[in-house]
Amino acid sequence: MTTLLTVLLACYLLGGVLPLCTSRPSLQTILAHSGAAAAGVAGIALGLLGLFAAQPLTLSVPSNIPSLTFALRLDPLAAFFVLTISLVGLAASIYAYGYVREFTGRVSVGLLGSLLNGFLLSMTLVVLADNGFFFLILWEAMSLLSYVLVVTDHERPGVREAGLFYLIMTHVGTAFIILTFVIFSQEAGSFSFDDFRHPDQRLPEGLRSIAFFTALIGFGAKAGIVPLHVWLPYAHPAAPSHISALMSGVMIKTAVYALIRVYFDFLEGVFPWWWGFTVLSVGALSALLGVMYALMEHDLKSLLAFHSVENIGIILLGIGAGMIFHTYGLHELAALGLLAGLYHTINHATFKALLFLGAGAVQFATHTRDIEEYGGLLRRMPWTGLFFLIGAVSIAALPPTNGFVSEWLVFQSLFLSVQLPTLFLKLMLPIAAAILALTGALALACFAKAFGMSFLAQPRSAHARQAVEVPLSMRIGMGLLAGSCVVLGLAPMLIVPLLDRVTGPLTGVAISEKVLALDGWVVAPVTVEFSSISTPVLAALLVGGGLVGLLIARWLGKGLPVRYSRTWGCGLPLTPRMEYTATGFVQPIKQVFETIYQPTVKLEREFLEQSKYFIRHQRFEFHIEPIFETYMYRPVVTKLLAVAERLRVIQVGSLHLYLTYIFVTLVLLLLWAG
C-alpha cells in the first residue's frame, strides 16, 4: 500500500510539474492529464486495498514547526473517500484531454493541467491527513487551488465576483474549522488526530456541543448546506466543466468526510439526540430548497450546482438519521443510516460529475450555457445525450439506477423511525421522508426539464443547430462515469460490503450480511421482513416488459413501417418558437410555491396606435427572490461595510503612521506577555 501511495503522490506531482517545463500546449495537455489519470488509477487501487486492510496504514514525518507533523492515515473511512475522489478524478482527467482545447490561446493549458493535479492531490491528502495542523494546511490548499481554478475564465463577466464570494465563504468556514480543532486540542494537548480521538481525554459536555456546531458550520460552508450554500451556485458553474465536476462531485464530499470524522471518530459517536435531529433538519432543508432553486435556474451548470445542495441534503438525511439511531443505541439502524448516506455520497459523486461533464460537452459544442438556447441536441450529439440521460435518470433516483438504491436506503432508515422511543422523532422522521419524496419528485421535474429542453425537439438557436458531437476523449470520460452509475445501481452486492467496512468501525456493528439477502441479489434495510429491493431483478423486469411490448407490437402490427410527417402546428409551419420554453415548463411550479420563490414578474407591452389588440413590442422579465442573500447576507454585508467605513479614519496611507501602529502594537504585546 505504501508503494501505491508513493505512486499516487509521484504521479500527481509529475503531472503538476512536468507541464510547466514545456511550452507546447498539446504536450502540456498530455503530460498533465496522463499524470492525473495514472494517479487516479493508483488511487482507486489504493482505496480498495485500504478498505480491506486489517490495520490502517499510517505514515508520519515530523517537522520543526510545533504541533505540526506530516501524518497520513489510511483507515476505511479515508480509503472510501480516496476511492471516490480517484474515480471521479480519473474520468475528469480523461475528459480534459479533449475539453481543454476550448481554452487554448485564452489561458495557459499547462498551468490549468498543473493546477488540476494539485487540486486532486490536495483533496486526496485532506482525507488522509492525520494531524489537525496538516489538515488545515491541506484544506486551505484545496480551497485556494479550487479558487484559482474557478477564476480560470476571469475575463468572462461575473467570474471574478463568483470567485471572490467563494473565497470569502470558504474562509469563514475555515475559521470555524480552526475553532473546532482548537477546542479539541485544548483537551488533547496536541493537534494530532490520534489524541483527538483518545477516549481518556473527553471534552466537557458544553464544549462538545460547541464543537458540534462549529464543525457543522465550518464544514457545512464547504458542503453547501442551506443557508451556507449561497456561494456554491456562483462558484461551481464559473469553473471549467471538468473542475466543476470535481468541485460538485468530490470537493464538497470532503466536508461530508470531515463531519463523519469529527462526529463518529473524534466525538466517538456519543451525542444527544438533538445533534442528529439538527443534522437531519439541515439536510431536509437543504434538499428541498436546493431542488426548488434548481428548478428555476436556466443556466445548465447553475442548475446542476443547486442540485449539489439538494444531494448534500439527502446525504445528511441519511447521516442524521444514523446519528439519531446511534443516540438511542440502535446500532444496526445507525449503521444503515450512515451506509445510506455514504452510498449516496459515491453515487452523487458519479452522476453529478457525469452531468457536469455532459453540461461541459454541451457548452463545448454550443458555446452557451442557457438552456433556452438549446434544443434538438440528442440528434446532433447522440453519445453526450445518452450519457446525460443516464445521469439525469440516476439523479432523479429512478430505478434501477444508483441514485434509486441510495435514496431508497435513506427512505428506509427514515421509515424505521418506528423503533425510536420518542413520539416527537417518530413523527419528525416520516415528515423528513415526505420532504424527501417531494424533493425526489421535484428533481424528476427538474431533470425532465433539463434533458427535455436541451436535447429534445427542435434547436432553439443557431448555436444549437450547428452543434456537433464532442471529441472521443470527452466521450470516454463521460462513458466511464455513466458505466459507474449503472454498476453502482445494478450491483449493490459489490458496493455494500465496501461501505460496511467503513460504517462497521464507526458504529460497532457489521450489517453487510443483513443488508444483502439472497446472496446479494436483494438489498434490505437490516430486516428483509420490513422491505427489500433487487435492482437486477427490476432491470430484468423492465427489459422483459419492454420486450413483451415490442413483441406484441410486432405481432399485431405486422412490422408496418413508420411514416414520417410534421408535428401538428395548428396549420402553421412548425417553428422552434412554438415549443415550450424552460421558463414556461416550470411556471406552474413557480406559481404553486410562490411563498418560497417570491417571484417578481414584469411585463411591458407596447400596442399599435390603431388598436390595443395588436402588440408591437413586448418585454417579459421575471426574477425570483434569493431569500437568503436578501434577508440574511445583504444586511450583514451592509453592516460590515458601515463598520469598515468608520475604520477608514485610521487608514490614511501615511507610512509613518503605519510604523507607529506597528510599534505601539509591539509594545502592547510585550507588556501583555510580560
Added chain:
Amino acid sequence: MYAMVQLVLIVVQFVMLLALAPFIVGVIRKVKARLQCRRGAGLLQPYADLAKLFRKQPVRSSTTSWIFTAAPYIVFASTVAAGLLMPVFLSHTPLNFAGNIIALVYLLALGTFFLILAGLDAGSAFGGMGSSREAIVATLAEPAMMLSILAIALTAGSTNLSTIVHQSALLEGVVLAPPAHLMALAAMFIVTLAETGRVPVDNPATHLELTMIHEAMLLEYSGRYLALMEWAAGIKLLVFLTLIVNVFAPWGIATSVAPLALVTGTAVYVVKVAGLAVVIGVIESMFAKLRLFRVPELLGAAFILALLALVFFYTLRG
C-alpha cells in the same frame, strides 16, 4: 417444482394485468355513459380500440429523436413491472422480494419521466403544456402518497406489499378499519385520481388544450405507439385500484397456492376492482374538472389526511 409454480404465478399475474386493464377502462366509460343516459360502447370496446391501433401504420414527427419511439416501451415496461411487485389475486406475490411499495412508486415515476420527455420531443406547444402540468401534478401527489403508504406500513410493520396484504387478509372476517387507515385510504384515493389522470385533476375524455394533461402528452402518438401508451395508462389505473382494494380491503384474496383459493381469490379481486371502477365512474360524472391551480389544494388536503393518519396511528394505539 417450487420455482416452476412461482414462475407460472408471475406469468399469470402479468397476463391478468394486461388483460384486465382495458376492461376496467371499459367499465368506467360504461358507467359514465349510463349516468349520462347514453347506452355507451360495449365493455369490450377498449380491446377493439387497442387492436385497431396496433394494426395501424404509425406516423412519427420528423423532429423527434429516439426518445419518442423508446418512451412507449419504457412507459409500458415500467408500469407492468410496477404491477408485478404487488399482490393481485394472491397475497404472496412471487416478485415481492424485488421491490417494496417505494420501488413501485419509483417505477411508476420512471414511466412519468419518459412520458414527460415524450411530450416535449415533438416540439409542439401542446406536448410541452401537458408535460409541464404532469410535472406539477406528479410532484404534489408524491409526498401525500409516501405518507399514506407509511401510515399503512406502520400497522403491518413492513413496507413490503405482500406482508401488508397477507397480514390483514389473515385477520378473521371483516375487521373495522382503524381511523388511521380510513384517513390513509382517503389520501390514497385522491392520489389515485391525480396520478391516473382522472376527473377532477385531469379529464381522459377531453382534447381541449385548456384542460388536457395526459392526452396532451400523447397528442403526436399514433398506431402501435399510441396503443402501448393507452394500454400502459390503463394498467397504471389498474395498479392503483389493485393497491387500494388489496391493501385496504384484502378480504377474499388467496392466501395460499391452493387451486380453489386461487380461483375464488381471482373472482373476488375482479369484482372488487370493477366495483371501485364504478365508483370512479360515478365520481367522474358528479364532479367537474378542477382548474389546474386548484389541484394543489386537493393534493394538499390529501397530504394533511395522510399526516393525520400518521398522528392517529401513534396516538390512538395505546
